[in-house]
Amino acid sequence: MVEPVKSAFRTVKETLKHKIVAGDWGPGDLIPNEVELAAAFGCARATVNRAVRELADEGYVERKRKAGTRVRTAPLRRAAFEIPVVGDEIAARGSVYRYEHLGQQTLSTPRWLKARMGLDHHGKMLHLTAVHYADANPYQFEARWINLAALPQAAEADFSLMGPTEWLIKTIPFSNVEMSFSATAADEELAHHLVCRLGDPLFLAERTTWWQAEPITYVRLAFQRGHKMTTRV
Amino acid sequence: MVEPVKSAFRTVKETLKHKIVAGDWGPGDLIPNEVELAAAFGCARATVNRAVRELADEGYVERKRKAGTRVRTAPLRRAAFEIPVVGDEIAARGSVYRYEHLGQQTLSTPRWLKARMGLDHHGKMLHLTAVHYADANPYQFEARWINLAALPQAAEADFSLMGPTEWLIKTIPFSNVEMSFSATAADEELAHHLVCRLGDPLFLAERTTWWQAEPITYVRLAFQRGHKMTTRV
DNA sequence: TGATCGGTTATGTCTATACATATTGTGTGG
DNA sequence: CCACACAATATGTATAGACATAACCGATCA
Numbered sequence A, B: 001m002v003e004p005v006k007s008a009f010r011t012v013k014e015t016l017k018h019k020i021v022a023g024d025w026g027p028g029d030l031i032p033n034e035v036e037l038a039a040a041f042g043c044a045r046a047t048v049n050r051a052v053r054e055l056a057d058e059g060y061v062e063r064k065r066k067a068g069t070r071v072r073t074a075p076l077r078r079a080a081f082e083i084p085v086v087g088d089e090i091a092a093r094g095s096v097y098r099y100e101h102l103g104q105q106t107l108s109t110p111r112w113l114k115a116r117m118g119l120d121h122h123g124k125m126l127h128l129t130a131v132h133y134a135d136a137n138p139y140q141f142e143a144r145w146i147n148l149a150a151l152p153q154a155a156e157a158d159f160s161l162m163g164p165t166e167w168l169i170k171t172i173p174f175s176n177v178e179m180s181f182s183a184t185a186a187d188e189e190l191a192h193h194l195v196c197r198l199g200d201p202l203f204l205a206e207r208t209t210w211w212q213a214e215p216i217t218y219v220r221l222a223f224q225r226g227h228k229m230t231t232r233v
Numbered sequence C: 001t002g003a004t005c006g007g008t009t010a011t012g013t014c015t016a017t018a019c020a021t022a023t024t025g026t027g028t029g030g
Numbered sequence D: 001c002c003a004c005a006c007a008a009t010a011t012g013t014a015t016a017g018a019c020a021t022a023a024c025c026g027a028t029c030a
Helices: A008-022 A034-041 A045-057 A086-092 A111-117 A164-171 A188-194 B008-022 B034-041 B045-057 B086-092 B111-117 B164-171 B188-194
Strands: A061-064 A068-071 A078-082 A097-108 A124-134 A137-147 A176-185 A201-211 A214-223 A229-232 B061-064 B068-071 B078-082 B097-108 B124-134 B137-147 B176-185 B201-211 B214-223 B229-232
Touching: A008 A034, A008 A045, A034 A045, A045 A061, A078 A229, A086 A097, A086 A124, A086 A137, A111 A214, A137 A164, A137 A188, A164 A214, A176 B176, A201 B201, B008 B034, B008 B045, B034 B045, B045 B061, B078 B229, B086 B097, B086 B124, B086 B137, B111 B214, B137 B164, B137 B188, B164 B214
Parallel strands: none
Antiparallel strands: A061 A068, A078 B078, A097 A124, A124 A137, A137 A214, A176 A201, A176 B201, A176 B229, A201 A214, A201 B176, A229 B176, B061 B068, B097 B124, B124 B137, B137 B214, B176 B201, B201 B214
């Protein structure tokens, strides 16, 4: 547990947050304005401003000019996940990570993929499949498409040594991402590689990545049976 | 698309972010210090500080006293979801929301639930089941347990009118939550209520809620076949 | 009645300045 | 050559003061 360093704006923030969480100030209630709070806490308005601004960012209050600051009526329920690289995730759990490159081929872009990536022109895709292992157990099956029109270097990369995820992070470290999560039934391929039965329910993550508005890659990650993705808010 | 209002710190932030995303400054690179940036942008150091601090919060850079500010080597991949109340979610998609309360009973806490909620003492739980509909179609099956030791009022609440989620938000608007997502196979009950086949893969969300360190409720939400949870980062 | 125009108010941002604090690097003495 | 003290440095926080801006509210006028 990291105990945050004391500082005036943190004290103000924690004090106000406590009043909200404990219900002293209920949803919809107007809280004192910044000048009053600054006087009450004996600090500058800028200090109160930072405290209350952060509470607004975190979804505790809503602020409006002239109208003042109110406790949110419908508190924001946000879930945030850190998405680690699969190798790091497995290593962090104390297991040995192994990556098996199954194969790659250059294909013309399937229709469904063009729709998903928002591509209008024709072009080639590099298609890769791989399995990620934790110790001796298959952990995740990866099926990836890389847009060769945007990333021609991918054709020359050697994905038997470095996984496509690592290679992509190295090549374009900052990108925009759309992720979606769902459930799917194991087909022949998944059942074989993840060592489960045909039709078993599997947790599925899909991710499309853009770099400067250009679609780069789409990946479909099927997790081992029973996998859970967890977060604490 | 919301075009953010122009302001100096936003300009600084966007300019720096662009340099990072475009690769002008690569991972690990040291960026100019606040005084230099302030001079370059012709603004006060506090303005630069806010810009860079927000970039650090968003995972673009790492800051250390005396050592300076560096572009993150392993950019944080975060996925954030807004978790709406199911009724609002369905209404937002333009469908008609309907809620069907199936039943409720008071039970002693099962062993698995005590483990999950971190309860050591014995006590009663209110167990509820319900189905949420979008138009005529079942959307989500809800199985919920409410800790009566922490929330005795729940025993008197009428959950045929107001869904347990709404009731809980009203009762304890601000709480801590642990969520997890996985895939499961439809059992008899789920197949019946969600109108799918036995064994169909379903997307599952589980949520445990605490209020001031006290466990309040655990809920298991099974979504209609094919459901996807999507987010854009 | 109703639309419009200012004035008032609370938040939003910015500045200049100051001191605190973590961390690095340097130099000194053993 | 190492340990330790100390200076240098970049970020972290706080201050008072100022002006900007959105939004509410009442007054004025068609």
